[in-house]
Amino acid sequence: EDQVTQSPEALRLQEGESSSLNCSYTVSGLRGLFWYRQDPGKGPEFLFTLYSAGEEKEKERLKATLTKKESFLHITAPKPEDSATYLCAVQAASGTYKYIFGTGTRLKVLA
Amino acid sequence: DGGITQSPKYLFRKEGQNVTLSCEQNLNHDAMYWYRQDPGQGLRLIYYSQIVNDFQKGDIAEGYSVSREKKESFPLTVTSAQKNPTAFYLCASTWQGGKTGELFFGEGSRLTVL
Numbered sequence: 001e002d003q004v005t006q007s008p009e010a011l012r013l014q015e016g017e018s019s020s021l022n023c024s025y026t027v028s029g030l031r032g033l034f035w036y037r038q039d040p041g042k043g044p045e046f047l048f049t050l051y052s053a054g055e056e057k058e059k060e061r062l063k064a065t066l067t068k069k070e071s072f073l074h075i076t077a078p079k080p081e082d083s084a085t086y087l088c089a090v091q092a093a094s095g096t097y098k099y100i101f102g103t104g105t106r107l108k109v110l111a
Numbered sequence: 112d113g114g115i116t117q118s119p120k121y122l123f124r125k126e127g128q129n130v131t132l133s134c135e136q137n138l139n140h141d142a143m144y145w146y147r148q149d150p151g152q153g154l155r156l157i158y159y160s161q162i163v164n165d166f167q168k169g170d171i172a173e174g175y176s177v178s179r180e181k182k183e184s185f186p187l188t189v190t191s192a193q194k195n196p197t198a199f200y201l202c203a204s205t206w207q208g209g210k211t212g213e214l215f216f217g218e219g220s221r222l223t224v225l
Contacts, residue, residue, distance in 0.1 A: 004153070034213050043117075043201055043216035087154075089214075097142065097161060099214060101153035 002027045002092050006102035013078055013109050021073040021086055021105045029093030033071050035064050036087040038104070044087055047073075078109045113138045117202050117217035124189070124196065124224050132187045132220045134202035141207045143185035144214065147171060148199040157200075160185055161207065189222060197224045 003026045013019055025033065032051055036044035048057040050066040057064045061082065063074040073086055085104040092098060115136045124130045136143065142161045146154040156169030160179040174193025179185055185204075189196045200220045205212035 032213070036216075041199075041219070041221070043115075043203075043218045044214075046213050046215060049213050089154075097159055097167070098156070099144075099154075101146075103151060103153045 002090070002098075002100050004088055004090055004100050004102040006086075006088050006105050008105060009103070010106040011108070013075075013107070015079055015109055015111050016077045018074070018076045018078070020075070021107070023071040023073070023088030023102055024069060025071070025088075025090045025100075026069075027090050027092045027100070031091040031093045033066055034089045034091070034099070035062075035071070035073055036089070038085045038087055040085075047086075075107070078107075080109045080111050083107055083109045115202055115204055115215060115217035117200075117220050120218065120220060122220060122222045124222060126224060127191045129188055129190050130222065132189070132200055132202075132222070134185045134187065134217060135183055136185075136202075136204045136215075136217075137183060138204060138206070138215065139182070140204035140215070141182070142205050142212075143179070144203040144205075145169075145175075145177065145185070145187045146201045146203065148201055148219075154201065157187065196222055198222060 005024045007022045035047040038044040048064040053068045065072045085106045087104045088102045089099045118133045144159045145157040158177040160166035176188045202217045203214040
């Protein structure tokens with residue numbers, strides 16, 4: 001069964017304290033892996049798409065990487081405005097319509 | 112600006128009532144989706160539509176209905192048959208012409224049953 005697991009569920013960081021969020025996936029052929037940021041009461045905001053193992057994408061303080069079994073979202077020197085829930089999703093090759101979402105990591109960055 | 116518009120943002124329903132959530136997109140996307148989000152759970156797929164006048168059930172379609180009469184619009188009706196409708200509802204769309212497509216989301220509609 002296709003599955004996405006994110007860890008940790010919640011993470012508290014001091015401003016400037018770098019860390020990584022994990023997204024482990026099991027899917028029958030990966031078409032794409034997606035990272036989103038979601039603020040409370042808002043819809044998810046698209047961050048990155050990764051297609052194949054070894055691929056990396058960067059945007060400001062965020063860097064996403066992909067292996068054959070997991071993806072990491074690295075946050076370098078975070079600021080309080082980076083506080084949000086980060087969602088990971090995969091699209092399986094077997095079903096082009098279907099996106100499987102993890103439950104997210106709630107990140108709190110303290111000033 | 113292109114985007115997805117959901118309305119209303121907040122909605123209250125009495126038990127036994129049907130309510131309809133609106134979703135409009137001007138991104139010229141082919142596919143549209145409805146998800147339900149509950150605390151501590153991932154997004155769960157209710158219905159999706161890949162082309163006009165066609166739609167398929169997702170994982171939790173019972174108690175919901177949709178229509179896709181126009182490419183831009185994909186309204187969701189929460190019927191009285193849905194036993195636990197209080198949730199945050201998200202509409203999304205994507206272009207299907209390429210290798211893969213990231214979903215773009217609206218701002219969501221929060222439904223509360225009184």
